[in-house]
Structure formats: C-alpha cells, structure tokens
Amino acid sequence: MTVDELWAELVTTSLLGTDRRNPPEAGGLIGDLVADTARADPSTRMLAAVAACTAVRRAGVRPADPIDPLAPPSSDDRAECVPAAVERWHHIITSWPVLEDEWILTLVGRGWRLAAELVPPALHRHRRDSIRRARVLVAAGPLADWLMDHVPDLAQTPSARPLTSIEIDRLGELPELPVSPELASLLTRRGAEVGGVIAVGLEDRTLAEAHRAVLVNVIARCVPEGLPDIAEVLGAVDDRSAGFGLASVLADLALTRYRMLDELAEPPDAES
Amino acid sequence: MVWSVEQVEAVAPSPAAITGAQPLATPGRWFDVGADDRVIWGSFQGSGAEPYDTAVDHVGVGYLCTCPSRMLPCKHALALLLMWSRDLVPIGVPAVKVEVWIQRRHARAVQEASAWELGDGAGVNAEAAERSVDDEATTEEEPAPLPPSVGERDTARNERVERMFAGLTELDRWLDDRMRTGLADPALARYATWDDLAARLVDAQVGGLANRIRRLAGLVGASATWHDDVLAELGLLHLLSQAGRRLGSLPGPLADAVATTVGWQVRRADVLGGVPDTDRWVVAGRSDQRENRIEVRRHWLRGTASGRWALVLSFAAYQQSLNTSLEVGTAVHADLHRYPGPALRALVGKRHLDESAAIFPGDPVSGPPSGRPPAQSVADAADEIGGMLVAEPWLDRVPTSVTAAVVRRGDAWFVGDDTGALPILPTAATRGVGDRRNPRAANDPLTMLLALSGGGLVDMTLEWTPHGVIPLAVHLDQRSIDIGPRADTSFVGAA
Numbered sequence: 165m166t167v168d169e170l171w172a173e174l175v176t177t178s179l180l181g182t183d184r185r186n187p188p189e190a191g192g193l194i195g196d197l198v199a200d201t202a203r204a205d206p207s208t209r210m211l212a213a214v215a216a217c218t219a220v221r222r223a224g225v226r227p228a229d230p231i232d233p234l235a236p237p238s239s240d241d242r243a244e245c246v247p248a249a250v251e252r253w254h255h256i257i258t259s260w261p262v263l264e265d266e267w268i269l270t271l272v273g274r275g276w277r278l279a280a281e282l283v284p285p286a287l288h289r290h291r292r293d294s295i296r297r298a299r300v301l302v303a304a305g306p307l308a309d310w311l312m313d314h315v316p317d318l319a320q321t322p323s324a325r326p327l328t329s330i331e332i333d334r335l336g337e338l339p340e341l342p343v344s345p346e347l348a349s350l351l352t353r354r355g356a357e358v359g360g361v362i363a364v365g366l367e368d369r370t371l372a373e374a375h376r377a378v379l380v381n382v383i384a385r386c387v388p389e390g391l392p393d394i395a396e397v398l399g400a401v402d403d404r405s406a407g408f409g410l411a412s413v414l415a416d417l418a419l420t421r422y423r424m425l426d427e428l429a430e431p432p433d434a435e436s
Numbered sequence: 437m438v439w440s441v442e443q444v445e446a447v448a449p450s451p452a453a454i455t456g457a458q459p460l461a462t463p464g465r466w467f468d469v470g471a472d473d474r475v476i477w478g479s480f481q482g483s484g485a486e487p488y489d490t491a492v493d494h495v496g497v498g499y500l501c502t503c504p505s506r507m508l509p510c511k512h513a514l515a516l517l518l519m520w521s522r523d524l525v526p527i528g529v530p531a532v533k534v535e536v537w538i539q540r541r542h543a544r545a546v547q548e549a550s551a552w553e554l555g556d557g558a559g560v561n562a563e564a565a566e567r568s569v570d571d572e573a574t575t576e577e578e579p580a581p582l583p584p585s586v587g588e589r590d591t592a593r594n595e596r597v598e599r600m601f602a603g604l605t606e607l608d609r610w611l612d613d614r615m616r617t618g619l620a621d622p623a624l625a626r627y628a629t630w631d632d633l634a635a636r637l638v639d640a641q642v643g644g645l646a647n648r649i650r651r652l653a654g655l656v657g658a659s660a661t662w663h664d665d666v667l668a669e670l671g672l673l674h675l676l677s678q679a680g681r682r683l684g685s686l687p688g689p690l691a692d693a694v695a696t697t698v699g700w701q702v703r704r705a706d707v708l709g710g711v712p713d714t715d716r717w718v719v720a721g722r723s724d725q726r727e728n729r730i731e732v733r734r735h736w737l738r739g740t741a742s743g744r745w746a747l748v749l750s751f752a753a754y755q756q757s758l759n760t761s762l763e764v765g766t767a768v769h770a771d772l773h774r775y776p777g778p779a780l781r782a783l784v785g786k787r788h789l790d791e792s793a794a795i796f797p798g799d800p801v802s803g804p805p806s807g808r809p810p811a812q813s814v815a816d817a818a819d820e821i822g823g824m825l826v827a828e829p830w831l832d833r834v835p836t837s838v839t840a841a842v843v844r845r846g847d848a849w850f851v852g853d854d855t856g857a858l859p860i861l862p863t864a865a866t867r868g869v870g871d872r873r874n875p876r877a878a879n880d881p882l883t884m885l886l887a888l889s890g891g892g893l894v895d896m897t898l899e900w901t902p903h904g905v906i907p908l909a910v911h912l913d914q915r916s917i918d919i920g921p922r923a924d925t926s927f928v929g930a931a
Contacts, residue, residue, distance in 0.1 A: 171664075178667045181618025207615035211608075214615075214671035215863065217680075217831035221668075222902065223821050227814045227856025231843040234891035247915060251442060258451045259458075276845045280887045281917050306891060314844075315883045403464030 165191055167224075171217050174210070182206035187213055194220065240331055242277035243431040250279045250426050257289070258269025262384045265338055268299050270428045273336070278303035284309060287318045294320070294327050300333055341381035350382050355390020359397025360381070361412065373400035373410060383417050391422035439494060444517040446760060447497065449507050449929045457514035463524050466516075472529025475538045476520050477530050480512045490516050492862065493541055497757060508755050508929040522889035571575050573725055596641055600698070603640020607633070610676050619663050624656050642680070649674060651726070652730075668902065672830045693777030702775055707783050708819045712771030714788075715739035717746065718807030719762045721835060721897035721908030724923040731923045733758040736835040736908065737782075738774070738809045744826070745835050746772050747780040757929040764897075764909045765916025767807030778827045780834070785809045808911040809837035811895050815855035823901045834900045835908075841893050842886050849882055851898065851905060861904030881907040884919035888912070 165188070173188035176377070187210040190198055197216040201209050221393075249271070256263045271278065272364030278286065283304045290297040297320060301308050312318045327335075343351065350358045362379060371379065383394060395418040401411035448454045460480065463469065467487070469478035474495050478502075479487040488503040490512040499509040509517075519525050530538065548576035610633055615619075623629045637646035648669065649796040655665045679686060679694040686694060696702055717737040725731050750759035762784075763770065771785035812820070817838040824834040840851040843861075850857035863880050885907040888894065897912040899920070908920035 175663055175667055178615065178619050179663060180620070183616045184618070210615045211611055211671065213673045214667055215675040216671075217673060218668040218671040219825075221824040222829055223822050225818050225825065225900070227818045227858050228850065229856065230854050231845050231850055231852050231857045233841050233843055233852075255442060255445065256568045257443055259454060260803045280890070281788075281884065281919075283887045307887065310890070311883070311887055315880075315884055318883070337610055369514045374633070404461055405464070408462045408464045409459035412462050416458070 167194065167217060167220055169220065170194060170213070172392075174214055174217060177210060178214070182210050190216070216355065217411070219242060222235055222257075234314075238306035240277055240305035240307065242305065244279050245271055245276040246427060248423075249276075249427040250282060252427055253282055254419070260313075260384075260417055262341070262380055263421055263424060265296070265299075266298075266384070266421070267424055267428070268303050269336060269338060270425060271297050271378055272299065272303050274378045274386065274428055274430050276303075276431055277305055280307060283307055284315075287312070291319075292324050294324050297324070298327060298332075302335075312328055325364065341385055342378065343381050343385070344378050347378060347382055353383060353390075355393030356386070356397060358390055359394040359418075361392075363397050363401050363407075363411060366401060366411050367405045371407065371408060371410075376410060376413075379410070380416055382418060383414055384421065388421070388425050391418045391425075394418040395422065438523070439517060439521050441518065441521050443760075444514060444521055447509060447517070447929070448514055449509070449755065450925060453507060453509075453511055453514060456748050457511040457518060460511060461522070461524075462519035466519070468531070469516075469519070469525055469780060470530065471520055472527065472530065473527045473544070475530055475534060476516050476525055478516050478519075478525070479536045488512050489533075489535060489868060491530075492516055492520075492522070493538055496541055497760060498926045499602045500534075505754065506510045508757065518849055530810065564650075571898055599640045600642050600700070601681060603637050603642045603645075604643070604680045604698070606636060606640070607642075607645060609672065611670055611677070614670060619666060624666075627653055629653075642699040644697050644702035645673060645676060646699070647727070665903070676830055689777045691777075691842045693779060694774055696777060696779065697828070697830055704783065706771050707775055708785055712773055712785055713739070713742070713744070713746070713782065714769075714771050715741050715744075716767050716807070717772065718809055720809040720837060721832075721899065721920055722762070722764050722918055723899050723906060723908055724755075724758070725921065726923070726927070729753060731758060731928045733923065734833065734899070735759065735762045736899070737762075737768070738835075738837070740767065740807065743810075744864040745780055746774065746782040747835075748772075748782060748784055750921070752928040756926060758923060764918035764920075765807065765911070780803055780831075781822070789819050808895065808916060809897055811839040812837060814840050814851065814853045814857040814858055817898070818856065818858065821885060832901060836900060836905075837895070837897050837911075839895050842889055843881070851885075851896070851907070853893065857900070858900075859904040860903055860905050879919075879922060880919060881919045882916070883908060888919070890916060 170188060177185050177187050188204050190213045194213060194216050197220075198209070198212040201212040204212075222337070240301070250431055253264075253267060254266055268278075278300065283300075286300045286304070287297070287308060290300055350361060353361075362371060363380075365375075383391075395415045398411040398418065399417035401408050445454055447576040448457070463559070466478045466480055471477070473491055473493075475491055477489075477491040479489050481487045486502075488501055488504075489734060490510075491500040492498070492513050492519070493508070501510045501512050503512055505511070507563040516525070530803040565631040594911075614624075617623075630649050634649040637643070637649065652666060652669050652673075655662050655669065659665070663747045676694065676698055679690075682696045683691045683695060717739055719735060720738045721736045722733065723736075724731060726732070731752045733750045733752070735747060735750075737746045738744070739746070748759070748762065752758045760848050768784070769788040771788075773785050774780075774782045817840075820836045821834055826830060836853060840853045840854075840856075840858075843850050843852040843857055845857075849860040849862070851860060852858070860882055861884065883898065885894075888910045896907055897911070898905040899907040899908050907919065909920070
C-alpha cells in the first residue's frame with residue numbers, strides 16, 4: 165500500500181471512527197515508524213499512523229506533473245511607464261484624485277503603457293465608471309482583456325452603463341472642472357502670477373478654506389509650465405498667516421502635477 | 437534618514453488621516469519643533485487651551501501625542517512627519533520628556549526583559565503576541581518588577597512543566613476520543629467543542645497548541661476536503677503532544693523546537709543574547725494574516741552568503757502599527773538572532789552599515805538597493821520546502837523562491853515549469869466567489885502575479901502552506917514587487 169493509499173484508508177476510517185472500523189494496517193515505511201504502537205488500542209494506532217503519514221506526506225512534498233503554459237496576451241510595443249510614475253499614481257489616488265484623469269490621458273497620449281502592477285487596481289477602481297474604464301483599457305493594452313479573461317472579478321460591473329458615441333469621441337479629452345468666473349483668468353496666466361494671486365488672497369483672507377475646491381481645480385487645469393513657480397510662490401507664504409496651511413497643500417498639488425507630467429515625458433523611443 | 441512623503445502616507449491609518457494632517461503640516465502652527473537621528477518632536481497649538489505635545493520615533497516607528505485622538509498615528513504625528521519630510525523641521529536637542537520616552541523605547545527594543553513572546557517557527561501564537569503587545573503598553577508607564585530569585589524561578593518552572601505535561605496528556609486523550617467517535621461526529625461542528633479545549637490548553641500554558649486548535653475549528657466544513665485537512669492537523673497535534681511529553685529524550689535542537697511550538701515561552705532578551713547570524717539579508721517576501729484579534733506580519737529573509745531563510749514577525753492589535761522597516765526587494769546587512777532549535781524565526785539585532793544595501797524604504801543610499809533570492813526550478817523548490825518540513829513537520833508556512841509561470845488546470849491555479857507544478861492557495865477572488873461589492877481581485881496575489889508575468893516565466897518568492905502556495909513577491913530585472921496578502925488598513929494603524 166502506497167502512502168497515498170494508506171492516507172485514503174485513514175481518512176475513511178476517521179469518518180466512521182475506530183469504534184466502528186479498525187484502522188488500516190500500516191506497512192512499509194509508515195509501518196516501521198509506528199511499530200511501537202502495534203499492540204495498542206485501535207484509536208492509539210490510528211493516531212500514530214495519521215501523525216506519521218502526515219509528516220511523511222508533508223516532508224515529501226512533490227510537484228504535480230508539468231502543465232502547459234497559458235497563451236500569453238498579444239504583444240504591446242509601448243514602453244511601460246517608469247516606477248516613479250507608478251508611485252505617483254498611488255500618491256494621486258490617495259491624495260489628489262483630481263489629477264487621475266490627466267495622469268492616464270498623458271500616459272496614453274505620450275505613448276506609454278500602463279505598468280502591469282497598476283492594471284488590476286486600475287481595472288478594479290473603475291468597474292462602474294465606463295469612461296475611465298475605457299481609458300484604462302487603452303492604457304493597459306492587450307493585458308487588460310487577457311487578465312479579465314482569467315480573473316472575472318476584474319470585469320466591468322453589469323450595472324455600468326455603456327458609453328455613448330459622444331463619450332467615445334471625447335475619451336481623450338480632459339473633463340472640465342468648475343472654476344468661478346473671477347478665477348477663470350488664472351487658467352491661462354503665467355505661474356508666478358497665478359501663485360501670486362492665490363498667495364495674496366490667502367494672506368489677506370479674500371481666499372480661504374471655503375475656496376479650496378475651486379483653487380484645487382485652478383491648479384489642476386492651469387498651464388503646466390507655470391507649476392514650479394506656483395509651488396514656489398505658495399511655498400513662500402508667511403507661515404504666520406491664516407492661509408499658510410492651505411497654501412502648503414496647494415503647493416503640494418502643484419508640485420505633484422509638475423512631477424507627474426515630468427515622469428510621463430515622452431518615452432525614449434518616441435523621442436528618437 | 438528623512439522619510440519620503442510616500443513613507444508618511446504608508447504609516448497613515450487611512451487616506452483621510454493624511455488629508456486631515458496636510459493643513460497642520462505648517463511650521464506656523466507648531467512651536468518647540470525639532471528632530472535628531474532618532475526622534476521628531478513639537479507642540480501643536482490646537483483649538484484647546486493646552487497645546488498637544490507630539491513626538492515620533494522615526495527609527496523604531498512609534499508615536500506619542502497628548503491629543504485625545506484614538507487614531508494611531510494621529511494627525512499631529514502625521515503632520516510632524518510631513519513637515520520633517522519637507523525639510524521644515526530643524527535639527528535640535530529633545531526636551532527631557534521626549535528624551536525619556538525615546539530612551540525607554542530604545543531600551544525596550546534592545547532588552548524587552550519584561551516582554552514575553554513565543555517562538556514556534558513559522559507558526560504564531562496570537563494570544564502570546566497579544567500579551568506581548570499588552571506588555572509593551574504597560575511597561576511604558578510601570579516600573580519593571582524585581583526579578584525572581586533562582587529558587588522562585590525553579591519552582592515556577594517546575595510547576596509550569598507539570599501543567600504543560602497535564603495539558604498535553606489531556607490533549608492526547610481528547611484526540612483519542614476524536615479517533616474513536618470519528619470526524620462525522622456532530623460535536624465537531626460546534627465551536628465550543630474546540631474552544632473549550634483551547635481554553636484548557638491555555639490554562640495549561642501550552643498556548644501554541646491552543647492556537648492551532650482554534651485554527652482547526654475553522655477548517656471544519658470549510659471545504660470539500662475538510663476531513664483530510666482536519667485529520668492531518670489532528671495527526672500533527674498528536675505528534676507534538678507525544679514529542680512534548682518526551683522532551684528530555686529528544687535531541688537538543690529538536691527538543692527546543694518542540695518546546696517553543698507547544699508554547700514554551702522564550703524571553704526576547706534571551707533570543708537577542710544568543711549568537712548572531714550575520715549576513716546580508718535579502719527581504720524576499722512579506723505576508724500578513726489576521727489571527728483572532730491580532731494581525732501577524734511575516735517577513736521572509738534569505739541570507740546572501742548562508743542561503744538560510746529566516747522569519748521576522750511583527751504583530752499589531754487594532755489600530756497598532758506593523759513593522760514597515762523591511763521592504764521587499766531590499767537587503768539588510770544585519771545580525772539576526774534565532775529562536776531556539778532549528779527555528780526560522782529570528783529577531784533583527786544590530787544593523788551594519790552597508791553602502792550597497794538600502795536599509796530603509798526610500799533610503800537614498802547610493803549603490804544597488806535591491807536583493808533577490810536565487811532562481812530555481814519548481815522541483816528544486818519542492819525539495820527546499822521538504823527539507824524544512826523534515827526538520828519541523830508541524831510548520832504551517834515555509835518560504836521558497838522559484839522561476840516559474842502561472843498555469844491552470846481546470847479551475848485550479850499552479851506555479852509551474854517543465855519540472856512540475858505547485859498548487860496556488862485558492863482565494864475568494866480566484867474562485868469567482870468574491871464579495872461582489874468588494875471583490876478582492878485588485879490586490880489578490882494571484883491576480884498580481886498574472887498581471888506581472890503575463891503568463892510567462894518570472895522569478896518569485898512563495899510561501900508554502902499545506903493547502904497551496906501563496907505568491908509573495910515578483911522579482912523583475914530592476915526591482916521587486918511586493919504582492920503578498922496585506923493587512924486590512926481599517927484594522928491596523930500602518931500597513
């Protein structure tokens with residue numbers, strides 16, 4: 165009797181109990197191991213055989229026969245985005261989700277491919293949002309479909325509505341963010357000016373926490389070249405002023421967006 | 437070295453906590469702020485009359501704040517860290533109370549003379565861990581009791597041995613009853629059947645076995661093959677109970693391993709006092725697992741020179757922090773101190789300066805920051821696993837590394853190559869039975885492994901369990917990616 169056959173017998177006996185069925189006689193290696201219990205009562209012999217058999221089976225762990233590999237996903241020639249961009253995505257999701265649309269549109273627009281480790285969390289994050297999900301599918305390439313074939317939980321939720329033709333046409337466009345008319349001019353001005361207007365407003369309290377959302381939108385949509393200047397000016401706000409806290413937060417947003425765009429500069433191949 | 441913003445985010449109990457801390461991370465709202473190479477401190481003027489005094493141990497990772505928040509770390513500690521990460525905290529000398537706090541923490545980390553833990557190889561006794569956590573909390577404020585005399589110690593030890601033997605005898609009698617009445621006995625489906633026994637084993641101070649009994653209760657009816665799983669575990673309990681009653685006749689290392697597995701307590705100070713195992717340790721993988729009310733983190737380290745594996749454990753009760761100082765894919769040049777016997781479990785002692793190793797996540801030290809375990813075939817990995825289980829058949833988790841692909845046979849997933857295939861531990865996500873509102877597929881180890889490998893061969897670290905292997909890390913050309921099961925951030929303070 166092989167070890168596996170003995171084990172099967174032991175399992176059967178264990179279901180019934182040794183009061184109703186005697187344990188199998190262990191021969192060979194296992195029999196040698198439990199020889200000192202040969203004259204004990206059935207339950208003791210059973211326990212000894214189970215212990216020995218378990219130890220032998222575990223220590224003798226053997227792989228199953230080789231299995232054919234999976235068919236791989238179709239190839240995707242785009243370069244995978246750099247690890248710094250992966251870290252930035254996590255930071256954006258945690259702290260600045262307002263930048264997520266721009267992050268992925270920039271990634272696609274500049275010819276990068278979504279890093280493989282971001283494909284599952286990005287698919288999962290946008291199971292219900294058809295527009296953002298469509299962008300993830302483009303960014304991830306063939307890997308996304310391949311992955312969903314193997315892990316159905318990553319598929320779109322059945323309740324998600326299909327995209328309209330207008331939405332499909334506008335997939336590559338950044339969604340508009342609400343900006344109040346008096347601040348709208350900041351969207352096209354130089355960074356130092358934008359930073360200055362916000363910094364002065366925060367210091368003289370014409371801008372405050374109540375304006376936070378709209379100020380975030382301004383920095384998330386202003387001319388990217390001005391972001392370092394915005395960060396610098398907001399970072400220099402007097403730390404004794406009431407607006408210092410919000411200025412620091414907005415400076416972090418400006419810096420995050422600047423670094424995000426820098427990390428997603430054209431891939432080396434695309435540049436050449 | 438100064439943390440990055442990402443590291444600060446990593447220790448935050450939730451994204452909302454970081455958002456709440458951001459406005460406070462401004463020097464204008466703080467006074468008496470400073471930092472040295474161990475601690476950051478400052479006083480925050482909140483809405484109350486008295487400022488909140490805050491300190492952060494940025495080496496051993498710990499927090500102190502006089503605010504009423506129950507969150508750990510609170511937003512003041514996070515704000516302090518954010519300021520520090522932005523270079524807004526000047527170098528200084530801490531006030532006396534901060535100095536006392538940090539010295540207490542340092543002393544406890546080195547000695548922990550009053551903190552007890554169990555060492556049972558890769559298995560963990562959550563009750564002991566919980567007690568250890570509690571001990572840590574109380575020693576903060578209370579003076580250490582006077583050490584017992586030699587006579588008192590001997591008496592206590594003998595009494596303890598008697599209780600252990602009585603507990604092991606009772607366990608074997610109980611196992612005998614299970615064999616006689618059979619696993620179809622309806623009593624096995626009642627949790628009280630197991631819990632009563634576990635409670636008696638705790639009283640007998642064989643907590644290691646009590647924890648196994650509680651885990652075993654969860655196997656009953658859990659799968660189509662639960663009879664196999666339960667029977668195997670009952671066999672191992674019998675093995676341990678028999679070995680535990682024959683400790684005196686076992687070879688020394690084996691006796692040590694059995695003693696710690698059944699629940700013999702080993703003082704942390706004694707472990708740290710042992711001969712160090714010095715090497716450049718690759719942090720090959722990490723896995724988190726909830727056991728009762730404790731989150732257990734396993735870091736698997738592999739010696740570059742010795743080729744030996746080691747296990748570093750950390751524990752967190754609700755809203756406490758797990759060890760985040762070991763980052764998968766980095767290497768640490770350090771002394772490890774192993775628990776008695778052929779134990780995998782070890783404590784990290786002195787860390788040595790190693791310019792070729794990143795010692796801390798985000799460490800700006802130049803040179804190759806990475807480390808990876810060696811590649812090997814599936815057949816060789818199975819041999820490695822078997823070798824560890826020969827030494828300690830009761831281990832329920834052992835590490836290995838392999839170069840393999842994800843493969844599938846029917847609904848079952850494996851890691852395989854042309855030498856064979858090892859089954860992957862099924863999860864709710866991969867069985868297609870995930871909670872529809874909150875499927876776990878996004879961070880499921882198998883899903884991540886599929887994404888990172890695209891079905892091709894890849895280097896990885898695995899954790900073997902009796903029910904299948906768990907992928908913990910994928911080692912790519914330039915970096916390693918930690919894909920091991922991660923603690924629920926709503927439970928632990930930092931993960």
